[in-house]
Every structure is written in C-alpha cells, then in structure tokens.
Amino acid sequence: xxxxxxxxxxxxxxxxxxxxxxxxxxxxxxxxxxxxxxxxxxxxxxxxxxxxxxxxxxxxxxxxxxxxxxxxxxxxxxxxxxxxxxxxxxxxxxxxxxxxxxxxxxxxxxx
Numbered sequence: 001x002x003x004x005x006x007x008x009x010x011x012x013x014x015x016x017x018x019x020x021x022x023x024x025x026x027x028x029x030x031x032x033x034x035x036x037x038x039x040x041x042x043x044x045x046x047x048x049x050x051x052x053x054x055x056x057x058x059x060x061x062x063x064x065x066x067x068x069x070x071x072x073x074x075x076x077x078x079x080x081x082x083x084x085x086x087x088x089x090x091x092x093x094x095x096x097x098x099x100x101x102x103x104x105x106x107x108x109x110x111x
Contacts, residue, residue, distance in 0.1 A: 022100035
C-alpha cells in the first residue's frame with residue numbers, strides 16, 4: 001500500500017512540475033536556443049511516457065485517475081509538425097498556451 005501512495009505522490013509532484021517545464025521550453029525556443037529546447041522536449045517526451053506508465057500501473061491497482069493524456073495528443077502532433085517545419089515560435093506558443101495550461105488545470109489524484 002505504501003508503494004501505491006508513493007506512486008500517487010510521485011505522479012502528482014511530476015504533474016506539478018510540467019507547466020514550468022513547458023514554460024522553460026517555450027522560452028528557449030523564443031530565444032533561439034534550439035538545441036537546448038530540443039533536449040528539454042526529449043526529456044518532456046520521456047516524462048510523458050513515464051507518466052502514462054505510472055498512471056496505468058496505479059489504475060491496475062484500482063486507483064481512480066483523472067488524467068486523460070489522449071487529450072493532449074493532438075497538441076503533441078502539432079508540436080512535431082512545427083518542429084519538422086522549424087516553426088519554433090509556433091511550437092513555443094503550443095507549449096506555453098496549451099500544454100502548460102492543460103497540466104496546470106488538472107488534478108490527477110485526489111488525496
């Protein structure tokens with residue numbers, strides 16, 4: 001049971017850090033620090049994979065989760081397209097005005 005509590009706490013803490021990470025990525029892109037932004041986007045992507053796995057494991061232990069990552073998949077598609085087209089300011093706007101807001105407004109688990 002302690003592992004489940006720790007998992008819930010870890011997910012909630014990580015979700016709380018995501019908006020700041022999104023703002024950092026947006027700033028890097030706006031300031032033309034593309035390589036650093038790309039590294040942070042890579043870390044962001046890895047973090048989302050961890051988050052999806054953690055939520056799935058908690059759900060398998062009958063923990064109710066209020067996170068639907070499928071809601072941001074269209075935004076991630078827009079990010080990928082923007083990066084491919086080197087539209088960095090557009091990508092910055094997506095991170096700043098959409099993805100950060102998404103994670104800022106959710107509560108995944110109620111304690």
